[in-house]
Amino acid sequence: MTTPTPKYRASGFTLIELMVTVALAAILAYVAIPNLSAFVRNAELTSATNALVAAMGTARSEALKLNYNAVVVPASGNSWESGWIVFVDKNFNNTFDPATESVISRQAALPAYFTITALPASSTPYVLFNASGYSQNSTGGFGASNFTIARNDLPAGSKELLEQTRRTIIASTGRVRTCKPTSTTDANCPSSGS
Numbered sequence: 001m002t003t004p005t006p007k008y009r010a011s012g013f014t015l016i017e018l019m020v021t022v023a024l025a026a027i028l029a030y031v032a033i034p035n036l037s038a039f040v041r042n043a044e045l046t047s048a049t050n051a052l053v054a055a056m057g058t059a060r061s062e063a064l065k066l067n068y069n070a071v072v073v074p075a076s077g078n079s080w081e082s083g084w085i086v087f088v089d090k091n092f093n094n095t096f097d098p099a100t101e102s103v104i105s106r107q108a109a110l111p112a113y114f115t116i117t118a119l120p121a122s123s124t125p126y127v128l129f130n131a132s133g134y135s136q137n138s139t140g141g142f143g144a145s146n147f148t149i150a151r152n153d154l155p156a157g158s159k160e161l162l163e164q165t166r167r168t169i170i171a172s173t174g175r176v177r178t179c180k181p182t183s184t185t186d187a188n189c190p191s192s193g194s
Contacts, residue, residue, distance in 0.1 A: 045164055048166075049149055049166040052084070052107075052168050054105075055072050055084055056129075056168070057176060059086045059104070060174050060176070062088055063088075063131055064131065064132075068131060069130050070129050071096070071126050072085070073096055074125060075106065078122075080125065081110050083107040083110065085103055085106050085107075086104040088102070089101065094124070095124075113153045114150070117148045119147075120137055127145050129174055134174050142172045144171050145169075145170040146191065147169075148191060165180070166179070167189050167190075
């Protein structure tokens, strides 16, 4: 006598299949999480750099459009990490006066793990674009400016720090560009204004 076979076979996972699946997921997570971390760091750096470039472009276009000087200054004191303000300088003193001047754009403070170094350095930092679109830095006269945005939570001189560094270069003509240095002495992405 033969036993009848059931019409439907029970479906599901065996314990071994489940353990293999969990092990594969753990291996993929182990490989992917460091790459995801680097991706997030790079995205944050790119966002901060693009915000600075946009501020400079906004200031230059407003200066040309309104036939006034437009200025980019740190939002608080002399620290560019505190964010920045773009305004049209109606009283020609290169400082923001909320009573007479309005903000064109404002950038919030950057995360604490970013450092911005501006060259040339000045006790009253700003970048000014005149009515012709030429840039003037805080040392007076027309000249180039340079901003280095880097992470301050990575070892100095490390390859990781170089990967997490961007430079924004403002030519005396008002042209703004960004670059990623390939070395500490990269001539195509200099650490001083050009």
